Amino acid sequence: MTLTPVLSSYWDEPRSWSLDTYERHDGYRGLRTALDMTPDAVIDTVKASGLRGRGGAGFPTGTKWSFIPQDPPDAERPGKPHYLVVNADESEPGTCKDMPLMLATPHALVEGVVIAAYAIRAHHAFIYVRGEVVPVLRRLQHAVAEAYAAGYLGRNILGSGYDLDVVVHAGAGAYICGEETALLDSLEGRRGQPRLRPPFPAVAGLYASPTVVNNVESIASVPPILAHGPDWFRSMGGEKSPGFTLYSLSGHVTRPGQYEAPLGISLRELLDYAGGIRAGHELKFWTPGGSSTPIFTEEHLDVPLDYEGVAQAGSMLGTKALQIFDETTCVVRAVLRWTQFYAHESCGKCTPCREGTYWLVQVMERMEAGEGTPADLETLLDIADGIAGKSFCALGDAAASPIISSLRYFRGEYLAHFDSGGCPFDPALSALTSGVGAP
Structure with a gap:
């Protein structure tokens, strides 16, 4: 395309x-x-x-x-x-x-x-x-x-x-x-x-x-x-999602920027225009529509980036903000930073979002530091379930989405934080990054 x-x-x-x-x-x-x-x-x-x-x-x-x-x-x-x-x-x-x-x-x-x-x-x-x-x-x-x-x-x-x-x-x-x-x-x-x-x-x-x-x-x-x-x-795009749109590629790509394309193009095709993942690295996970949408992995490279295709694959097209992360990125650390953002930006009007985002941050910070337990994973999901669909506006859903989806695809990485006593992507604890620190 x-x-x-x-x-x-x-x-x-x-x-x-x-x-x-x-x-x-x-x-x-x-x-x-x-x-x-x-x-x-x-x-x-x-x-x-x-x-x-x-x-x-x-x-x-x-x-x-x-x-x-x-x-x-x-x-x-x-x-x-x-x-x-x-x-x-x-x-x-x-x-x-x-x-x-x-x-x-x-x-x-x-x-x-x-x-x-x-x-x-x-x-x-x-x-x-x-x-x-x-x-x-x-x-x-x-x-x-x-x-x-x-x-x-x-x-x-x-x-x-x-x-x-x-x-x-x-x-x-x-x-x-x-x-x-x-x-x-x-x-x-x-x-x-x-x-x-x-x-x-x-x-x-x-x-x-x-x-x-x-x-x-x-x-x-x-x-x-x-x-x-x-x-x-x-004449552009699909029957239910017609027209052109701006896709924002950022993160670990060779040429980040705005790519205007018909709705329905795939990330694999966009990466071809963007020069692929940065040299020497490979795709680990990405967001189809900003940090408020459930994350995708390499298996979703060919998902049509339109409203129906992304929804069918389990996420949302959102603002078409394609954040690309390679293997040097710690999923737990990335999700923690998003969670801190949503906790900071919660207006405090409703209890599920005001209290839920606060406690998500507390648990995530403990886990990212390697001080949590496997039981904290269920606690995270329980808190996220208490926010998603129950807050006054969509901010609660936005805070819960990256947590639920990251646990779906990267539960092993969460558990590795417990086994390592900290982030396994920290060069002081592991050689996984080959000298490149997580962003």
């Missing part, structure tokens, strides 16, 4: 982020097409394309837009305003696709925002970006200013009579704000914590008004669909 650069087709051009460069590459052509259509026709076009959310869950984007109440307000029923919110709070360990996209081609996102807001009849849109990524914030703010000056934002966009204002909002840096309802609370000025659902954001989202929350890549994929048509989009 060949690569299909669409979003990333000219990231390497000088000043790829500028409006001039974007317009040279058919920029805002999709918007012009959309403004000649009715909002409902735009939604139907996105539905027909089969575009699925690129933020992790893979929910059909057009269907999500159609959940917004479509009855136009009148004098007797003024109704509530509609809002579009772009979730650019990319913070999943290993995930690094949205930030490069906004740095290289921010206008792809801005154009997608205008099309999506027009489709759902919104006149205000917000792009929620992590506050730590100052260069991305500046690049995005500059692109929004360029769009206003060129008539792509503001009043009477391109003479269509449609008005839209866009606000780039800097978050305070909390992983939990990647959860859409926690993001909405943060955007409203409150502490970011997930909300009880129902009501869902489509009914009562930002400021208790109908709201659509979409990921950066989902929105940026809309302009090419409007410009080239849903059939063109469906």
